[in-house]
Amino acid sequence: MTAQTLDAYGSEVRDAVARTRDVVAALHAELPRWGLVVWTAGNVSQRVVVDPAAGPGPDDLLVIKPSGVTYDDLTAAAMVVCDLDGGLVDGEGSPSSDTAAHAYVYRHMPRVGGVVHTHSTYATAWAARGEEVPCVLTMMADEFGGPIPVGPFALIGDDSIGRGIVETLQGSRSPAVLMRNHGPFTIGKDARAAVKAAVMAEEVARTVHVARQLGEPLAIAQSDVDSLYERYQNVYGQA
Numbered sequence: 001m002t003a004q005t006l007d008a009y010g011s012e013v014r015d016a017v018a019r020t021r022d023v024v025a026a027l028h029a030e031l032p033r034w035g036l037v038v039w040t041a042g043n044v045s046q047r048v049v050v051d052p053a054a055g056p057g058p059d060d061l062l063v064i065k066p067s068g069v070t071y072d073d074l075t076a077a078a079m080v081v082c083d084l085d086g087g088l089v090d091g092e093g094s095p096s097s098d099t100a101a102h103a104y105v106y107r108h109m110p111r112v113g114g115v116v117h118t119h120s121t122y123a124t125a126w127a128a129r130g131e132e133v134p135c136v137l138t139m140m141a142d143e144f145g146g147p148i149p150v151g152p153f154a155l156i157g158d159d160s161i162g163r164g165i166v167e168t169l170q171g172s173r174s175p176a177v178l179m180r181n182h183g184p185f186t187i188g189k190d191a192r193a194a195v196k197a198a199v200m201a202e203e204v205a206r207t208v209h210v211a212r213q214l215g216e217p218l219a220i221a222q223s224d225v226d227s228l229y230e231r232y233q234n235v236y237g238q239a
């Protein structure tokens, strides 16, 4: 499909794109703030639903950072807009080198509104070993509903990474996947939820690593994991 330009869309979509550029630019600043990336590594995207009445679909757009641009320069105006085939719709510069992976997730997981990729140290160390982070903390039960799974090794440049993310997360409650030898990708209802999942994935990867240095961490009974997950996902937070 040949990518349209933003001129092909109505004012409501163009306004939604402008708002999403502001959101995605601000959330990129959270990655270095939480120590999840160095230099230009990592990326954040958010879906733009072009027909809210119909809901999320294959004709949606995504907003993501331009490739290789340092975080200090990631302004709202610098964000690029792509269709879900990865075609550039609006913006200067080349879209993130992970755009194909983000786009694949949006095409195959309509409930996903945000995708994040980092190379955060502890989560990436677990990815280097191809080992899932076991669910031995109540914080893991809360946020991930179980272990953080490992996805397959996949080269960048086509749908391989995106396919590995989807195949791994379709059957999991986890919003995070450790792509083997690469690093974490996270999903959420929006980009902010995906950034939170990236922050929490790094936190629990670090804690479980430290626990492992002291001995074998103790598993949590599945019934307790389920109970904790249901509470946190449906009750926790401001009333």
Ligand SMILES: O=C(CO)[C@@H](O)[C@@H](O)COP(=O)(O)O
Binding pocket: 040, 041, 042, 043, 065, 066, 067, 068, 069, 095, 096, 097, 098, 117, 118, 119, 156
């Ligand atoms: O991990 C990869 C590619 O998969 C890095 O290059 C990525 O973190 C940053 O690339 P971009 O600057 O988004 O193109």
